[in-house]
Amino acid sequence: MTNRRSFLKTNTTLAMAAPFLSPGFYPMRKQKRNKKLGVALLGLGGYASGQLGPALQETKHCYLAGIVTGSPSKVPKWQDKYNIPDENVYSYDNFDSIADNDAIDIVYVVTPNALHMPFTVRAAEAGKHVICEKPMEISSDRCRKMIAACEKAGRKLQIGYRLRYESHHKQIMDFAKNETYGKIKVMDTNFSFYGINGSNWRFTDVSLSGGGPLMDIGLYSLEATLYGSQLKPIAITAQSYKSIPDKLPGMEESIFWQMEFPEGVIANCGSSYAARSNYFRVSTEKGWYAIEPAFSYGGLKGVINGESMNIKNHNQQAAQMDAFAINIQNDTPVIASGAQGLQDMVYVEAIYEAAETGKKVRV
């Protein structure tokens, strides 16, 4: 790490100039491609500790370089476990000084949803590329501010849509692109878990979560219908329900929504904190295929017309972060872009509007 940091320090001017030079004319840029980018995790909750920290031990194009946390008590364990130097540890108060730390190329924002915007903006303003965990934020307006901040800073933004980088899900994207089994007719997906009694912010504080299961896990079903069809919906209907009035304040407990896409393609979707489902199915002119479980961190199973897809599971978060690192190194477009995160939030808002009004919402 020391070598990497001292290299970056001596090359700061060149590195800043690099975007304006064509790769072929600038050998230092080529050299930069071959080194791992430093990631700082911002927010050390369950997803950071359970998934992202371990994943960053498997990444080839980036590594866990720093942490940003509002919980000082978490710091020693992270430093010990991942050999993080003191100078790469930040609080939310001194976070903006990360601008001066060349060891950090990427800030991965893993806070509660409604903190994604302020931290993404601060990270971009500090000159860092940003990965923002899903959902992008709690409103499309806030998503737009995040995109604007990253564009203004000339930094890339990825949304933590790990499944857009996962092999089973990439397979079904290819099926849609190539019409391998003919045109898609009907999609059917549900991601639910039984969390009705949960005490986490996502079950208790709508000002942080922005919504119930749709915002949290239904978003995976929504995403799957989009990349799984390679289409954009044109109209949405939805219904939301609650069985225990004093739980999940301000949030739905269960939500179903239906989407119409061009050429009569339709999707029936559901998400609930009071159920147990985890699947994505596609019926086409010539057959069907499905992933079930579809949205877990591992152990996904793909089936085509009843036969296994025979696709290996891999570390989804490592694939996602490596892809982003390569996007930065090669200045290529981000797949799980801020634009996609914003688009999804527009659909989420349409789903909530349809559920609240009982009317079909054109999108």
Add this chain to the structure above:
Amino acid sequence: MTNRRSFLKTNTTLAMAAPFLSPGFYPMRKQKRNKKLGVALLGLGGYASGQLGPALQETKHCYLAGIVTGSPSKVPKWQDKYNIPDENVYSYDNFDSIADNDAIDIVYVVTPNALHMPFTVRAAEAGKHVICEKPMEISSDRCRKMIAACEKAGRKLQIGYRLRYESHHKQIMDFAKNETYGKIKVMDTNFSFYGINGSNWRFTDVSLSGGGPLMDIGLYSLEATLYGSQLKPIAITAQSYKSIPDKLPGMEESIFWQMEFPEGVIANCGSSYAARSNYFRVSTEKGWYAIEPAFSYGGLKGVINGESMNIKNHNQQAAQMDAFAINIQNDTPVIASGAQGLQDMVYVEAIYEAAETGKKVRV
């Protein structure tokens, strides 16, 4: 068969008097319990030839005694295959004379949907017990006429809901009754097949079918939510779709519907002629269970929290018809009753109304 017929002929007067005598006081009635009832299949289409004829070779309490058909060309094959005597073969013209044939106790109406009412009424007026294939008819008004005719004739009526007699489905009924896995929270079911290009009356003639996939196969999903929860819905929303305008005239191609039951129990349902799905899933407070495939004639697979239900498949139609024969022999209530068929048709009409108006329909 000759013995059975001669027995019935010599006992006609007693047999007719039997309903007015208590079983304990009337030994002949007890004797009748031990003999197989004669079934005449009315309508010799695919379901009669592929399922009911063979099933009646496995039944213990009834047997294939006669046929009623509008296609004389089908008669020789049926007579040869099942040893059916000439006097038990009827056309639609001379069908009413079946009243004089004591070999026939039950008429099983297996015609297109919109013929169920006239043939059920004629069969009841001929003094026969009736099994009417699902859907009961194409409107609740016609269902009421069928019930009235059977009540007036003092004859029993069963709807061909084979799955109410099937072991996996009976298991989940018991789970609901006993709250084996706690209270039910969310049900999720879809029965679809790819029949969009079919030339059968059910795809081409709405005056016979009364509707598209909901009337035909979605009814199984609807039924499952009812017996699977042991509850009655209180409100329904629905959406119907069509991707190929010149197919399925007057019918939906796909339909999704959502049901609210008491205590916040909900169901998300779908049925389509342009998809491939066949499942019923239940999420409860303490776990989940599912049947998939759920609605096929055989090969059902039940799963509880990921583990097999270990329930053997059996001939569903034989179980259904034997149960009806026992109901007749013992004068006990029919499980898949006309009242249930009517109730379902009221829900079907509510689903269609909700889809057409876009509004929630209270039921």
